[in-house]
Amino acid sequence: MELRDSRIIVTGASKGIGRRIAELLLEKGAVVLGVARSTEKLRELEEKYENFYGLPCDLSDLQCCRAIIDTALREIGGLDILVNNAGFAVYGMVWEQDWRDIEQQVLVNMVSAMCLARKALDYMLEKNSGTIVFILTGAVFAPILGLSAYGASKSGLSYFAETLRHELDGTKIRVLNVYLGEVSGTEFFNNPSFKRLGERRCKYFCTTAEAVAKRLVEALEKDKEGRLYIPRILWLAAKTAPILNIAVSL
Numbered sequence: 001m002e003l004r005d006s007r008i009i010v011t012g013a014s015k016g017i018g019r020r021i022a023e024l025l026l027e028k029g030a031v032v033l034g035v036a037r038s039t040e041k042l043r044e045l046e047e048k049y050e051n052f053y054g055l056p057c058d059l060s061d062l063q064c065c066r067a068i069i070d071t072a073l074r075e076i077g078g079l080d081i082l083v084n085n086a087g088f089a090v091y092g093m094v095w096e097q098d099w100r101d102i103e104q105q106v107l108v109n110m111v112s113a114m115c116l117a118r119k120a121l122d123y124m125l126e127k128n129s130g131t132i133v134f135i136l137t138g139a140v141f142a143p144i145l146g147l148s149a150y151g152a153s154k155s156g157l158s159y160f161a162e163t164l165r166h167e168l169d170g171t172k173i174r175v176l177n178v179y180l181g182e183v184s185g186t187e188f189f190n191n192p193s194f195k196r197l198g199e200r201r202c203k204y205f206c207t208t209a210e211a212v213a214k215r216l217v218e219a220l221e222k223d224k225e226g227r228l229y230i231p232r233i234l235w236l237a238a239k240t241a242p243i244l245n246i247a248v249s250l
């Protein structure tokens with residue numbers, strides 16, 4: 001599809017992968033509504049790109065979540081692509097995790113994306129066109145010790161996304177499920193809970209925010225749907241890890 005003038009929502013557009021995705025789309029001439037909590041960072045993007053609109057919103061607040069699609073229809077005149085990217089992890093064994101952190105990971109990583117997709121579909125089904133992207137993780141293929149709640153939220157979202165993809169067979173609405181290895185150039189591991197692991201170097205299926213944004217934009221331009229593994233070798237882990245029944249340490 002031609003990205004110029006496409007109307008796109010990117011959640012988590014303030015930093016990391018979402019920011020690079022938003023910037024690349026803007027450079028292609030798309031009109032982007034970026035969602036995140038960091039008002040200052042959204043303002044920075046608004047100042048740099050005239051086709052960027054920042055929408056401050058805490059995605060754990062479902063009232064705010066519900067308003068995003070209506071805001072897009074009003075502010076950018078429609079919705080061609082929804083990129084569900086926002087997410088975070090709190091590290092700790094199950095018994096060490098604060099209940100509130102578990103709840104927040106589920107709300108932000110899974111429930112908000114489901115809510116946005118559901119609302120977007122009212123509009124997309126009427127037009128019989130559109131693309132919904134879910135940013136997922138290789139963590140759904142094998143348990144990662146200390147990331148139970150994060151992995152559970154992304155596994156739930158993966159199930160939702162894969163099911164939706166099949167439910168939409170026979171329509172012109174595409175679902176693109178993006179499974180990522182470890183990504184550098186983001187603030188994901190800056191959550192204070194990861195401090196106890198000391199200085200971390202990328203261990204598993206390493207890639208960069210830049211590479212993720214490039215592959216995704218290329219896939220959107222080629223009207224790709226289904227699954228995208230970044231890096232490609234992650235495909236092998238997806239096939240073998242469930243058979244090997246292994247758990248992974250960070």
Ligand SMILES: NC(=O)c1ccc[n+]([C@@H]2O[C@H](COP(=O)([O-])OP(=O)(O)OC[C@H]3O[C@@H](n4cnc5c(N)ncnc54)[C@H](OP(=O)(O)O)[C@@H]3O)[C@@H](O)[C@H]2O)c1
Binds near residue numbers: 012014017037060187
């Ligand atoms: N980095 C990795 O190794 C890796 C691997 C696999 C998958 N992923 C996935 O990739 C996605 C992006 O992560 P990243 O690595 O780019 O991390 P990041 O640099 O920390 O960026 C996370 C983005 O999500 C937004 N966000 C977090 N909580 C939010 C909330 N409550 N409401 C609204 N926005 C919120 C953040 O914005 P504000 O803080 O401004 O709200 C930020 O823009 C996530 O879904 C993550 O699970 C990352």
